[in-house]
Amino acid sequence: MQASRLSSAPGPIGVFDSGYGGLTVLSQIRALMPQFDYIYLGDNARAPYGNRSFELVYEFTRQAVERLFRMGCHLVILACNTASAKALRTIQQRDLPLIDPNRRVLGVIRPTAECVGLFTHTRHVGILATPGTIRSHTYNLEIAKLFPDIHVEGEACPMWVPLVENREWESPGADYFVKQHLTRLLTTDPLIDAIILGCTHYPLLLPKIRQFTPSGIRLIPQGQYVATSLHTYLGRHPEMMNRITCGASIRFLTTEQPDSFAQSASIFLSHPVIAEHVTL
16 A cells, blocks of 8 residues: 555545454544544454464454554544554554555554553553463563563463453353453462553453452553554654544454444443444
């Protein structure tokens, strides 16, 4: 894709996730900045991304970003930790200069890492995330840059995204898998006093996570911090803000069946959703 093929007219903010999880980030962004237009794209047909290779996650994410660019977005948020861990840097450094150096793709890991120092007294932090995010060590690296005194322990939770994608987050099966991984994480490092929910699907499991988390441990979902970081970013970059349309609208796109997506998205967002099918 070349910049000459893309429209220079202002457009919506694009928000991408492998499935439904990014809706938890989108809802927080819209609550803080309701005036903007948004396009949400979920690659539900190929979800989950957590166990896929770096190469596949990069390819899928690049396809989604290019699609959102063609739909007029100048700014795309990767509201997916696995995509942020495995694809963001390559897209920023290799693809954007060729596609259009004035467009931006931002992730969710850096904004989360920036806030974690506020929430730990022991300086021991846990990460609950997909296997791909944990294997990438991206959180460890980002937190070490900002807070070299913080020890980070990660726990891969391969079943948590499928539980959410299949609307099983309130089931007894969810109890088993949530308790299993929390116990494992806190046994590995009993000094942990703050846990990052390093997947945007996980806020749907918060009631279960709180149930099995000892009191005194701070749980850190990402949506609020990503939204605040984006708001700050746009304040620092008025040239980008001028490329965003302000109609307070939102479109929902999915690579899966739109009716199924709309039903689940309506549960995530607590309001009716109309979705459109898209191919990448």
